[in-house]
Structures are given as structure tokens and as C-alpha cells.
Amino acid sequence: MLFSFLFTFSSICIYAQTPTNAEKDSLYIVHYEDHKSPDKVLHAEPLFIDLIRDLGARKGEREWNIGMGITDNLKFDSYEALIEYEWAPINRLGLEVELPFTFYSPLNGTETAKVPSNRLNSLKLAAQWSFFVSEEKATSMALGYINEFELSSFDQFAKPLIKGNIYNPFLVVAKRWGTNFHSLLYTGPLIETEFKSNHTHVVYMVNSNFHYMIAGTRNFIGVEFNKSFGPADFDMTIRPQMRVGIADNLLIGIVAGIPVSRENQRLSSFLRLIWEPHHKTH
Template sequence: MKTHLTLFTTILLSVLSYAQIQNDSIVPIDSVTTTPTETRILPAKVSHAEPLYVDLMRDLGARKGEAEINVGFGVGSHRNYNEYYGFVEYEWAVADRLGLEVEVPFSFNKSNGDTKVPTAVPNNKVEGLKLATQYTFLVNEKRKMSLAVAYVHEFEFNTFKSLGHQGSVFTGMRMNPVFIGAKNFGNINTMLYTGPVIEHNYKEREVEVGATINASMMYVIPNSKNFIGVENNMDIDKDGFHYYVRPQVRLALKHNLLIGLVTGIPLTKHENSKLDVMTRIIWEP
């Protein structure tokens, strides 16, 4: 009896020791999906603060099934008109690290009464249909770093006025391959979003090549989804170099509901724009 008890104790201690070793190597319980028939240990993921103006198609290292709905509205002040713009977008992860996005942006413009500037007020329109995909090919938890590639394709729509005169629905398309790199330095999150921009105008049969560079740095409040930081939007096209700096803040109203506020300040002198303000509502169903 004593021998059996000793053997039982030895086996029990061995099992407990093995369980402890396995527990130390398993991700926390909040990152494990369980069903009555299986337990899935989710892949590694580093949390990065995502810019509010030029956002991503999905979180870097996104896990299958994650989804997000964004609604935004902004006001831009130009020399002789005000622009009221917005967007609705849906993004989801169809597989681990692979995200897709569908976005519909729109804009409405109204003269501000400044007749000294001859520039015509743009017509109102749905800007287009934007489709995008993103794949995170590197997630390094130790270095708090993620790398991804993405592709954004936008079908550009005509104005409401032109459509009323039986104009073509589409005026062109915009293609933008993107490289994304993000690294965290403690509570400081940095991100680079850059790539060439190719625009094809159907009517004029022209192809223009430019580039976009978006660099951001955010301070994330510890143990929260709140952050404050700045986003730098730089674009190169046929009209030259355009540079906006965008201070921003994001607040979590609930664990799955966030709101962000962005202010745009043009730094290049030849810009027709003055200031703009945009708010973004983020819901994770």
C-alpha cells in the first residue's frame, strides 16, 4: 500500500510539473478560442496604435474572424469653399494575418463666398469604391515589431452633376501597393505606411505615377486603447509635394467602441487647403 501511494504521488507530481510547464508556454486565456470540440491557440500578435486618418485594412497580425466597422466625417476649409466629407468602411480578417477592406468615401462642397479666388467649387460626389487587402508577413513579439504588405485599388466615380447628364459612372482608377512597418518602444508606437500611387484617367487616357508616405508616432496610455500622437501625411504627384501634419487623439468609450479626432494642418505653401477636422467612430462587432 505504501509503495502504491508513493508511486501515485510521484506520478501526480510529474503531471502537475508538466502542466505547469505547458501553462507557461500557452498564450493568455483571452487569446484562446474554445468550442465544445476544440481549443485553438491563436497566433502571435503585437498591438500597434493605428493612425486615424490613413488607417490600415486590419490590425497588423490580425486573427481570423476579427472585424471592424468605421464611420468618419470631416470638414475641410479651402480658399473659396468648404468641403464636407466622410466615409463608411468595413474590414475583416478572412484568415490569420490576412485582412480585407471595403470603403465608400464621399464629399459635398459649398462656396464660402470668397469670389477673389477663381478656382471653381468641386461638384458633389461619391468619391469611389475602394477595395484593399493586407497581409502581415512578420510578427516579432520580442522586438514588438510587425511588417506587412498591402494593396489598395480605388474605382473613381463621376460627380452627381455629370451623372445627371448621362456621363460615365467611372472616371478612372487608383492603384496603391503599400509597405507597412510598425515598432513599439514601450508606450511609444511608431508606424510607416508608404508606396507608389498609380492613377489612370479614362477620359484623358493618362497614367500618372506618384507616391505616398505616412509616418506616425503615438503615445498609448498604459493598459488602455487610448492614445495621443501625430500623423505625417506626405504625397508626391504631378502638382508637386504635399505635406500635412495631423495631431490626433483616440478614446475608448467601451472595449469595442472607440472615437478618434484628427486635425489637419497643411505645411506646404502651395496648398489650396487651410485646415480640416475629422472624427472617426470605430466599432468592433
């Protein structure tokens, strides 16, 4: 009788102390935001065109990213690889250094001479300042700037070393709806200048993002709509994606690319490995 009573009582206590997924979400948000100064809001970050650092970044945060992807460009395949390091030297300021590579492989029937040369695309430097962060409104806004020094292909390396420059100021607005739904808008002009010809090409980027964070986890599923507007031209690629936590400080993102118009390319895929050194346990 006594044993039965103790067993029942302990079962009730264990059940009462086990949080539901909804409670886990709330606890995670509280712990992530932790109501310290300055404010910081939990947002789902897109995986293909990612942010320079978390919105509302706090001093000392840092992250390594390694990315790999493949794109079918009708006449050849392109293989992308990148390594990037991002950190916050002070509250709300994120900085990033990235090295993106592209390697090309001709498809059957395509002459090698018509395939672009392998290259280290650029040295990419970026900064992002979160000028508005409200835990109460679950909203963050940031201004940023990316500068890419375009490099010559490997077969023409240093002839010249830097062949052009890309200027990309941008605005980010993010909103969390409740505990699971996230939206984010990333927009700005992309201005590319080629030094040799002094030619300048301008497109306007509008990237809208929607994500659902899985209850009780850091994992999410979502979609990016990457849109570009140029002179008499419009392109959009839909990128369904998911992020899965492998360990407390290690995440993997998986992205598919579906172009709305297949003028230059067909399907693509992209994989991002995210490592957060000294990431605290939630």
C-alpha cells in the same frame, strides 16, 4: 482591536491587488497578444490614413468605421464622409470595402460654377497581408493593395459611371517601444489613371506615425506626418490626433490637419467612430 486589525488587513489586501497603470499596460498587452498562434503585436493604428485591418489579424476579426471631416480649400469648404467595413477571413489577411463621399460648399465671393460637384468619390477595395509578426521583437510588417474605382460626380452620374482608377500598393512597418510608445511607417506609390484622356498621374506617399498609449487604457495621443512626392512637388500635412475609448468595443478618433504649405488648403478636421462587434473584454 479586532475590528481595527481586520480593517487594516483588508486595506492592505485591496491595495496589494490593485494593479498600477504600468501593470495594467503589461496585462493588456499580454491579453491582447495572448501568445496564441499566430503571433499578434499590439500597435497604435493611425486614424486618418488607417490600416486595412490590425497587423497580424486573426480570422474572424471585424470592424466598422464611420468618418466625417471638413477641409478649408481656400475658395470652398469640402465635407468628407466615409463608411468602411474591414474583416479578416483568414489569419493575417485583412480585407476592406469603403465608400468615401465628398460634398462642397462655396465660400463668400466664390462662384458656384467654380466649385467641384458633390460625389461618391469611389468604390474602394483593399487587402493587407501581414508577412512578418514577432511578439518578441514587438514588430510587424505587411504588404497591401488598394484599388479605387473613381466614380463620376452626382450631376454626371453614370456618364460614365467609372471615370478612372487609382492603384495603390503599399508597405507597412510598425514597432512598439516598451509598453507605451509606438511608431509606424506606411509607404507606397499612388497611381491615378483617367480613362477618357488616358492620362496617368503618379505620386509617392510616405506616412510616418508616432503615438503614445496612455497608461492603463486603450487611449492614445500621437501624430501623423502625411507626405506626398510628385513631379517637382512636395506636400506634407501634420495631423495631431487622439483616440478615446467610449465603451469596450466603441472608440472615437479625433484628428486635426495642418498643411505645411497652404497652396490649396488651410486647416482641416476629421472624426472617426470605430465599432468592433463582439470585441472581447480586456
